[in-house]
Amino acid sequence: MAGATSRMSDRVAANPFGPSRPGRPFFRPHLLWCALLGFGWLLFPPPTYAYIDPGTGSYLVQVVIAGLLGVLVSLKIYWARIKTFLRGRSPFGRNDPAEHE
Amino acid sequence: MNDSIEALPSSFRDPSGFLFFDGGVLYRQVNLGYREDYDRLLSSGLYGSLVDAGLLVAHREVGPRPPESPECYKVLRPEPLPFISYPFEWSFSQLRDAALTTLAIQRRCLDRGMSLKDSSAYNIQFRKGEPLLIDTLSFERYSEGSPWSGYRQFCQHFLAPLALAGYSDVRLSQLLRVHLDGIPLDLASRLLPFRTRFRFSLLTHLHLHAKAQTHYADKPGRRVRRAVSRRALLGLIENLESCVGGLRWTPPRDDWASYYGDTNYSDEGFRHKQQLVSEFLDLIRPKPDMVWDLGANTGLFSRLAASRGMTTIAFDQDPACVERNYRVCRQEGITNLLPLWVDLTNPSPNLGWHGRERTSLLERGSPDAVLALALIHHLAIANNLPLSRLAGFFGELCRSLIIEFVPKTDSQVRRLLASREDIFPDYTQQAFEQAFSRYFEIRTVRKISQSERSLYQMERRSP
Numbered sequence: 001m002a003g004a005t006s007r008m009s010d011r012v013a014a015n016p017f018g019p020s021r022p023g024r025p026f027f028r029p030h031l032l033w034c035a036l037l038g039f040g041w042l043l044f045p046p047p048t049y050a051y052i053d054p055g056t057g058s059y060l061v062q063v064v065i066a067g068l069l070g071v072l073v074s075l076k077i078y079w080a081r082i083k084t085f086l087r088g089r090s091p092f093g094r095n096d097p098a099e100h101e
Numbered sequence: 102m103n104d105s106i107e108a109l110p111s112s113f114r115d116p117s118g119f120l121f122f123d124g125g126v127l128y129r130q131v132n133l134g135y136r137e138d139y140d141r142l143l144s145s146g147l148y149g150s151l152v153d154a155g156l157l158v159a160h161r162e163v164g165p166r167p168p169e170s171p172e173c174y175k176v177l178r179p180e181p182l183p184f185i186s187y188p189f190e191w192s193f194s195q196l197r198d199a200a201l202t203t204l205a206i207q208r209r210c211l212d213r214g215m216s217l218k219d220s221s222a223y224n225i226q227f228r229k230g231e232p233l234l235i236d237t238l239s240f241e242r243y244s245e246g247s248p249w250s251g252y253r254q255f256c257q258h259f260l261a262p263l264a265l266a267g268y269s270d271v272r273l274s275q276l277l278r279v280h281l282d283g284i285p286l287d288l289a290s291r292l293l294p295f296r297t298r299f300r301f302s303l304l305t306h307l308h309l310h311a312k313a314q315t316h317y318a319d320k321p322g323r324r325v326r327r328a329v330s331r332r333a334l335l336g337l338i339e340n341l342e343s344c345v346g347g348l349r350w351t352p353p354r355d356d357w358a359s360y361y362g363d364t365n366y367s368d369e370g371f372r373h374k375q376q377l378v379s380e381f382l383d384l385i386r387p388k389p390d391m392v393w394d395l396g397a398n399t400g401l402f403s404r405l406a407a408s409r410g411m412t413t414i415a416f417d418q419d420p421a422c423v424e425r426n427y428r429v430c431r432q433e434g435i436t437n438l439l440p441l442w443v444d445l446t447n448p449s450p451n452l453g454w455h456g457r458e459r460t461s462l463l464e465r466g467s468p469d470a471v472l473a474l475a476l477i478h479h480l481a482i483a484n485n486l487p488l489s490r491l492a493g494f495f496g497e498l499c500r501s502l503i504i505e506f507v508p509k510t511d512s513q514v515r516r517l518l519a520s521r522e523d524i525f526p527d528y529t530q531q532a533f534e535q536a537f538s539r540y541f542e543i544r545t546v547r548k549i550s551q552s553e554r555s556l557y558q559m560e561r562r563s564p
Contacts, residue, residue, distance in 0.1 A: 056320065057313035058253035062337065063329055065305045066248070069340050070333025 106130075106166060110457035115219075117238040123166050130166075131175040135238060138215075139175065142240045147213040151234070156206050158182070158228070158235045177237060180228075183391065183412045184466050187459060188222035188258065189278040190441040190449060192423040193266050193350040194431075195232070196274065199225040200259035200345045202232040207249065208338050211331060216243040220251030222258035222283070223459070229436040246328035249337065253314075256306050257283025260345065264307060265289055267348040268297050271420045281453050286311035302344030352421030370551040377547050378472065378503060379405050381558040384545065385501045389469035393499070395445055396476035400426035400438065406472065407438040414466070418444040445476075446484050463498070470501035475554075478507040481528055482517045488527065488536040496540025502559045506533050511553045530555065 108119035117135035121128055131139050142148050151157035160177040188196060199222060207217045217239055224236040241250075249255075258277075261284040265273035269292055276284045290311035297303040329337075366374065382392075382405060389411050394403040397415030399422050407413040415438060417423050426440035443449060443462060452459040473495065480486045495502050507514055508530055509523075534543060541559035548555050 055253045055314055055317070057315070057317035058256070058310060059248055060317070061305070061310045061313045062248050062252045065340075066329045066333035066337040069336030070330055071336075073332050073336040073339070 106170070110455065111223075111453070111459065113454070115236075115238055121166075127179060127181060128163070128166060129160070129177040129179055129237060130170065130173050131177060131238065132172045133174045134172070136174045138241050139238070141215060141242050142237070145213040145215060147210060147215055147240070148237075150209060150213070151206060154205075154209075155229075155231055156202060156209070156233055158226075158233055158237070160237055179235065179237065182226055182228055182235065184414055184439060185226060185460075186439065186441055187277075187449060188225075188262070189275055190443055190462075192420055192427050192440065192442055193263070193271055193274070194424055194427050195227070195440075196222070196259065196266075197263055197345060197348065199232040200255070200263060201342065202234070203251075203255060203259065204338055204342050204345070206234055207251070208335070210240060211243060211334060211338070214243050215240050216247070216249060217241075217251045220255040220258065222277070227439050230430055230434075230438070231436075243331075245331055248329040249334060252337070253310075254283060255341065256286060256310055259283075260306055260341070261286060261289035263345060263348045264297065264303055265292055267350050268294055271350055278449070278452070281459065287315055300344075302340055302347075306341065306344065350424070352424045366549075367551045370549055373550040374474075374505075374552075374554075374556065375402070375405065377549065377556045378402050378474070381503045381545065381556065382406055382409055382411075382470070384558060385470055389501060391466065391468045392470045392472065393466075393468035394472040394474075396473065396479065397426065397440070398422050398475075400429065400440055402472055402474055403438055403440075404435065406470075407435055410437070411470075413438045414468075415440045416443040416445065418442070418446075446480070446486075468499050470503065471495060471499040473502065473504040474556075475505055475507060475513070477504065477533070478511070478514045478517065478528075482514060482525055485524075488533055489539075492536040492540050495537070496561060500561045502537075502541060502557070502561075504537070504557050504559065505549075506530055506555045506557065508553050 106121045106123060108121050112119040112121075116132065117138070118129055118131045121130065148157065152159045158179050160179040163176050163178045165173050165176050188199070191199065202225060203217070203220050207220070210216050218241040219236075219239055221236075224234055224239055225232050226235045227233075257280075262274040262277055265276070265284070273292060276288070280288075286307060290308045293303070293307065298308055382389075388409075389406075392403075392406040392411045392413045394400070394406065394413060394415045397403045397417050398419075400415045403413045403415035403426070415423075415426055417426070417440070420442050423440045423442040426438075429435070430438050430440065448462040449459075451457060451461045451464070477491065480491055481488060495504070509515070509518070509525075509528060537543065537557075537559060541561055543557055543559050545558040546555055
């Protein structure tokens with residue numbers, strides 16, 4: 001974890017997002033830190049100790065399958081949002097009853 | 102744990118607490134090490150939500166049972182259940198409903214910042230006809246990124262036997278009796294037909310899962326730390342739900358399940374038998390709380406007992422009969438009848454550590470009354486059991502017995518003897534009465550109209 005953090009700080013120092021405009025930074029450093037730390041925390045969560053052995057193979061399979069299914073769930077959610085948005089703009093959309101009058 | 106209270110033999114895996122009996126009442130001790138998880142279960146509203154939905158057994162907190170154990174945080178008195186059954190005694194739909202219940206609980210857990218730390222099928226029981234979780238200590242606080250600790254167990258305890266039953270043979274779910282921590286996934290993967298690899302959920306949760314388990318089995322124990330987001334976990338649960346929900350097993354039509362329809366009774370004879378069984382059940386005093394129907398078929402006669410408010414367990418050796426019985430109970434909302442898949446000539450034995458972790462069928466309950474209808478000839482003739490041993494068995498089992506004697510002249514017995522030598526000169530009604538009179542007092546005997554058969558109501562003799 002400590003190694004990962006130091007590597008992250010190197011990347012932050014190099015500013016991969018390019019030069020920022022004077023007076024109005026493109027990406028505020030503390031926000032970037034938070035995002036990277038949050039991402040790092042997600043990648044390397046504290047170890048979980050279960051009284052039953054989850055099994056290394058089972059653990060890895062779960063990570064891969066759940067990751068894939070998580071993407072699908074996200075796509076489903078975004079698709080639903082797009083549909084709601086489009087319906088809202090439609091002349092017969094449910095979101096604006098006034099349009100039916 | 103202290104000297105005066107002793108944990109149940111099955112209650113040793115989880116350091117969070119244990120079950121024990123005190124004065125014939127079942128209690129659950131919550132250990133101090135589980136304090137924060139237990140408090141969160143209650144404060145998050147998860148306990149209330151699960152109990153209200155009938156998904157978790159209710160309990161009330163009682164004072165510590167004397168003398169107090171140093172590691173005791175709380176002592177709970179769970180709502181008692183009339184009977185404990187095991188997953189290898191369930192029909193296909195019972196196991197599937199239990200699996201879906203586990204997933205429904207895990208979904209609610211994630212909504213309230215908790216997770217199931219195990220998903221053992223033995224933690225699910227049937228109460229009032231519905232599956233529910235009985236282990237109040239199965240919950241842990243969820244931290245974002247953590248995987249589901251119960252995933253492996255879910256696949257081994259539920260998904261593998263259900264897939265094997267649905268795609269290969271329903272009898273393969275009996276592998277649960279040999280493998281107490283669920284069917285090994287490499288074995289399930291080998292036994293499943295190749296076409297199951299074309300179904301995404303079975304390919305991943307069973308076949309690839311089995312490969313990964315085998316691949317990492319002999320690798321040095323390196324700690325894997327990768328994240329599974331909450332959304333990903335919900336995706337996993339949703340996928341498992343649709344996978345389990347999509348598994349089907351249709352009982353064959355040409356089996357015992359059609360026994361009532363195509364054999365030995367005229368309509369009038371059948372109605373008469375139903376009427377006699379009802380009359381005999383009403384004669385039993387005191388009224389039985391627990392009735393076991395042995396060789397219950399699809400449970401037509403079990404329902405006569407259940408309709409009188411008696412908790413009834415219907416055992417049959419044919420999975421198709423048990424499956425149909427369960428489906429009818431669910432459809433008709435019969436809540437005090439539990440169908441179970443048990444072969445009476447080889448009932449569930451003591452299993453697990455020290456031979457005590459899972460108790461034998463006969464140690465798990467003692468019925469007040471037993472129905473043994475159209476059963477005796479199968480045991481005596483198809484299984485060569487002497488009448489004296491049968492009488493001894495029933496004499497040990499129950500105080501009231503309703504039993505049907507099927508003579509050699511009956512079409513069913515003739516069928517049993519058609520392809521074998523008749524080595525049963527002692528199988529007569531007189532010998533039957535003599536054998537059973539040793540243990541029971543015969544109260545009533547009635548001939549079933551338009552048949553060769555007789556129905557007996559007996560009461561056990563005082564020792």
